[in-house]
Amino acid sequence: PRQHYAVATVAEYCSAVHTGLELIHKERLDASNAPGGKDRRVAVYAVDDMRITDAWAVTPALRYETSKITGSSAPNDGTYDNNALMGGLSVRYAFGNGLALFTSAAYTEGLPMIDHLGTDAAITSSEKAETYEIGASFDRHDLFRNGDQFAIKGVYYETTLTDVSSYSVSGVRPPAPALDRVETSGLELEASYALDTGLYFDVNANVVRGTEYEPGGVSGDWRLLPADSLRVTVGKKFGKELDLSWEVVGNTSVTDDGETSAGFGVHNLRATYVPQNGILKDTQFRVGLENAFDKTYTPHLSTRTAPGRNVKFSISRMF
Template sequence: MLGDLMSYPTTRAALRATTACVLLISATNASAQEAGVDLGEILLGESKRDVQTDTATAVTEIDQDEIDDRQPGTIAELIDSVPGVNLVNGSTPQGSGINIRGYGANSTFGTDQKVAVVVDGASVGAEEIYRVGTQLFTDPYLYKSAEVIRGTVGSFEYGSGIVGGVVKLETKNASDFTGGEIGFVGTQTLEFSSNGDGITSSTNLAWQPSEQLELLLNYTWRDQDIQTSGNGSDIGGSAFNLPSYLVKGRYTFGENRNQSLTFSYNESNTDETDVAYDTFSTSGGVFGNVDRTVSSRTAALAYNFNPSNDFVNLDVVLSYADQEIDQEYVEGSSTCDDPSNPCRFPGGFPTGGFGTVNADHRYETTKLAIKNTALFETGIISHELRTGLELTRKERLDADSAPGGVDNRVAVYAVDTMQIGSNWTLTPALRYEHSEVTGSTAPNDATYTNEALMGGLSLRYAFDNGFAVFGSAAYTENLPIIDDLGSAIYMTQSEKSRTFELGASYDTTNIFRDGDRFAIKGNLYRTALWDVTSYTVAGSASTRTDSVETEGLELEASYAMESGLYIDLNANIVDGSEFQPSGTVVDWRGVPADTLQLTLGKKFGEELDVSWEMIGNKRFENDSEEVAGSVIHNLRATYKPQQGILEGSEIRFGVENLFDKEYTPRLSTRSATGRNFKVTLSTTF
């Protein structure tokens, strides 16, 4: 498989170019060191985002500063700058979804179970709901960090069947505002956006009555009217009102405060009247309109015990995630009610609409996760061994459009990061999972049990000059889900996937001048998925796809100077094929367009950060679709006064789609938002 991947012309050429660049820079740096230049202690430049060059896993971390700087309206908009991540729409909490490496959301379902979402350790999101989008129904102001793990090899601690990747979100803590000092700190943020007359208010109240106890309350209210695209046309379904809140507390105790209890609860809600059932569409169409309310609730209670013993660092997390969607068909709203429409039913549209349209959905997931991290040595090998046990219960409400039931799972895993000397890192991972799915009503009330053993291995070699090479292989299985209860065959057949990856990274300082820093990481991958139950052949409701193969290149790079100048670059090249039972091979429907993102900026001390961002989408063409290419420009500026009456305040200004470009990204079903001015004002009290 690796040989096939290396023969792929586009990725092979990109890898050659990347490797040549890395080798040239490495040689330049080595020459400087050989010349005996004493660089001394120099303050290093910083870019917006660190490239994770110290691991073989394809992972990107987004911290609080970048969250604030990007001024995202949704979680989807926050992580779309990660290579390999593409959005299905994205500017609204409903009707948007996340696609990673060609898997995840599509224009039919908001998820395909191959992208996992984890909030404070809780597994969130629903199963397959027809034409209802996002599994990230929450507000970005509730979170202080987001981490995206792409592919399978780094996913075994978070679930089975993860082919696209994992999105990990962590909510804010009171100590993020108090700095760990006793007292009370409050913050108030107001954000305004011109396109759709958007307004957001976010209030944080952080109280630390003692060094051991911290409490946080966040309330965020976000409102947006109909947005317009680059040509001035209204974007249907883009208006929403989203109130959210977060309650979180942490108490530390024990010898040297080596134990802690953390409780978090967050909730987001919308109440929409007479909106299109199809959240991917801009009008009611055949399905008509609905009155829809959505509530998303996540609670987690976490215990940590970290004594001076290196063999014990214990985390126990009990979590509960609840997503509830109630909807009622608006009589007469379907185009099929029109007597002149060919889809008109004999005697008129069914009273109450399709069962699909008039269905209520609810998913409740309760999980107990026990994890321990042990540090020890065996000879020259240093181990970081992470072992865990998970007990999960997912309950799905029986709906007019989909079966209900209960999915009980037990999983155990072990991931051992083995440092061999100063250069080699070997990381084997294993996960075993057992499931029992029982339907709630006839005829789908049978019980099915399944199990799978999955695992992967990554190997990394780091040279002494900052250059590293790595590779990995991983195998996973997606066990049958409640949504498949209507088919006894699908309930006894798991989807299977394997992924091979190969890459290189380089990280160095003082490469061109004192105080600068350069980092680059390129990752080639190839994934095969077979025994498919998630996808049907285009135009068929019952004929399942045989298999899917995807391959691509992800590239991340950053360069920063002591003077404050910085450059960030992300690129993604991907291709894929779908193999059908008839023997026909077609282009894979989940493949996004190739993308390139470049950011140029400058930081003026701690006070001012200004940047220009260019996002290029290559023209996309496959067997059945053509999507025009696009180049979008965004401007951002953040001002943080360090003294005077405005000290403790932050002022942000942004312009998205600066030249008001009219475009519809590949995978999206609606036009993208036109020019949008954003202003954010924050203060601390």
């Protein structure tokens, strides 16, 4: 359950607070390659979206999470309790001409999982990460011609992961030595352009680099670094009823420890129909054809080939 409310105190200041409660209960049987047990968690969080003026926006956030991991059989039949307080802060300044600058800082913890049973260092401590971002965005109507809309956003980020246990403990695949820390940085880019005729274009790209450090100071490329990716969509909207789109998703090839994961590009087609009258008004019907050319490929960091041609149909309604 979530609560949502807003309070206005002065003409130029308003605050919208989002609060939430999460309850998680997982049970898993013992397997030859993984221990079984129970994972019970409770988390509460609060996010305050504060609009100080038309230009300034400040958003602090807090999250508290507690977990209890219980093993189902010896030698992993102990019970382990963990908890963590996390938080972050983002600041945004809008210039009033469509341009905005923003930055954020966050501290997060990943509490132990059932997979860590039997590994004392992993089950009694959490992984900790600090992330910093800086970026800019631009949004403007009637930029190149009447009725068009252009938007672009770029974000540079850096993350440092410490108390690394998920990728160092015995039995974790791929095998990894003990790690002191992992440092990653990357650039995300989003851009969109739409015409009043309904034609639109979307582009999303992500480039990331990372280095892992062993306790002795030895460093190398982060072995679980994702591939650089690019997603391009071309579509056309016919009023509010019909939306047709063609999406191309591509990943670059990655060479890790002498092994290369080949790059790939796949095509997805979608059609979305939303009736504007009658009993089905505002009900969304969507048909998607994923991997339209039935390409065989294996995403980087995956041990199995991706699904072939896949047809999905969904119906949704928001009240």
